Amino acid sequence: xxxxxxxxxxxxxxxEAVFGCEKEIEINYKEECSDCHGTGAKPGTSPQTCPKCxxxxxxxxxxxxxxxxxxxxxxxxxxxGSGKIIKEKCSKCYGSGYVSTRKKFKVxxxxxxxxxxxxxxAGAGEPGTNGxxxxxxxxxxxxxxxxxxxxxxxSIFSTVPISFVQAALGGPIRIRTVDGEVEYEVKPGTQTxxxxxxxxxxxxxxxxxxxxxxxxxxxxxxxxERLTEAQKEALRKFDEAMGGTSHTEEKPKKKGFFK
Numbered sequence: 001x002x003x004x005x006x007x008x009x010x011x012x013x014x015x016e017a018v019f020g021c022e023k024e025i026e027i028n029y030k031e032e033c034s035d036c037h038g039t040g041a042k043p044g045t046s047p048q049t050c051p052k053c054x055x056x057x058x059x060x061x062x063x064x065x066x067x068x069x070x071x072x073x074x075x076x077x078x079x080x081g082s083g084k085i086i087k088e089k090c091s092k093c094y095g096s097g098y099v100s101t102r103k104k105f106k107v108x109x110x111x112x113x114x115x116x117x118x119x120x121x122a123g124a125g126e127p128g129t130n131g132x133x134x135x136x137x138x139x140x141x142x143x144x145x146x147x148x149x150x151x152x153x154x155s156i157f158s159t160v161p162i163s164f165v166q167a168a169l170g171g172p173i174r175i176r177t178v179d180g181e182v183e184y185e186v187k188p189g190t191q192t193x194x195x196x197x198x199x200x201x202x203x204x205x206x207x208x209x210x211x212x213x214x215x216x217x218x219x220x221x222x223x224x225e226r227l228t229e230a231q232k233e234a235l236r237k238f239d240e241a242m243g244g245t246s247h248t249e250e251k252p253k254k255k256g257f258f259k
Contacts, residue, residue, distance in 0.1 A: 003126035003135035007118075010139055012109055014146035018178050018203050020111035025139065029103035030127050033093035040086050040097040047084035052076055055083040057130075082130060098127055107139050112154065112204040115143040148176060154203040154213025159220055162186060167221045177201045177215055184217075192221035 010023050032038040041047050049055040053076035063070050075081040089095030107119055118140045125135025150157045160175055170188035174181045179201060195218050202213025227235070 001129045001132045003128040003132060005135040005138055006125040007138045007140065009142050010107060010109075011142045011144060013144050014149060014151070015178055016109060017113050017115070017141065017143045018111065020113075020209070021109045023107045023109055024104055025107055026102055026104045027137070028100050029124075030098040031101055031103075032127075033090060033097055033099050035092045036090035036097060038097040040090055040093060040095040042088040042090055045088050047086045050076060050079035050083050050085045052078045053083060057081040057083040105137065109141060110206055111209040112206045113141050113143075114151070114153075115141065117141055149178065151203060154205055156202045156213070156215045157218070158215070159218045161220050161222045162190070164221055164223065166190075167192070167219075175217055186219070190219060190221075192219070194219045 006027065008025060008027050010025050012021060012023065033040075035043050039047055050057075053059050057076055057079060058073050058081065059076050060071055060073050063072060076083070079085055086095050090097075093099050105121060105124060107121070109119070113119075118138045121137040121139065123134045124137035127134050148158050156178065158176070160173065162173060166173065166186055167190045168188065170186045170190070172183050172185055175184050175198070177198060182198065182201070184196065184198075195216055198215040198217065200212050201215035204210070204212045224231075
């Protein structure tokens with residue numbers, strides 16, 4: 001029978017998930033006992049054929065029911081299905097044939113992997129029984145959150161603040177991406193929450209790391225909270241030039257009934 005799979009996890013940063021990396025993990029690993037060489041029997045002895053099942057590992061019994069005689073098959077209770085009986089167990093592995101140890105594995109994290117996806121290492125799981133192969137080691141990738149970037153499939157999203165002057169007059173700004181800072185030319189008259197796309201600055205696909213998604217940037221116009229008197233006066237003149245009013249005129253009070 002094939003051995004069971006073993007599950008573990010590894011944490012990577014946002015950038016490591018985008019571009020890929022190599023991580024080293026350490027797990028509890030069952031290795032063949034060096035004293036009994038996996039037999040589970042004391043050195044100098046060997047397992048014997050189970051007399052109850054004659055080495056088959058299963059026993060068959062009949063049972064009478066309303067429908068007649070029914071034959072049932074179950075795992076041998078004496079040998080546990082192995083077909084062998086160990087009279088003198090190995091003192092090192094206590095008859096299991098394996099000893100537990102800490103073993104390190106190198107895991108190649110592919111570029112573009114997403115949070116919660118797993119990597120399979122074939123043959124690194126639990127050992128099998130009666131000559132069965134080992135199971136697999138399944139490593140779940142946990143991607144740490146990023147303070148600036150958010151991800152959805154192969155797209156990356158971020159927000160960049162710009163000043164009122166930059167939004168009105170336009171001009172170059174610096175935008176942070178996973179590849180480093182890039183320069184972008186803001187168009188004059190840009191409104192707040194305008195979204196721009198940086199092609200090819202997203203996450204690579206798992207099938208082909210040369211094919212990448214896009215990076216979407218939301219431009220948010222920031223309004224200054226504190227202004228000097230000179231700045232306030234400049235804004236009032238700007239408002240007047242735009243045809244507005246920089247101050248609120250006092251409205252005449254309405255006359256009462258008796259007036």
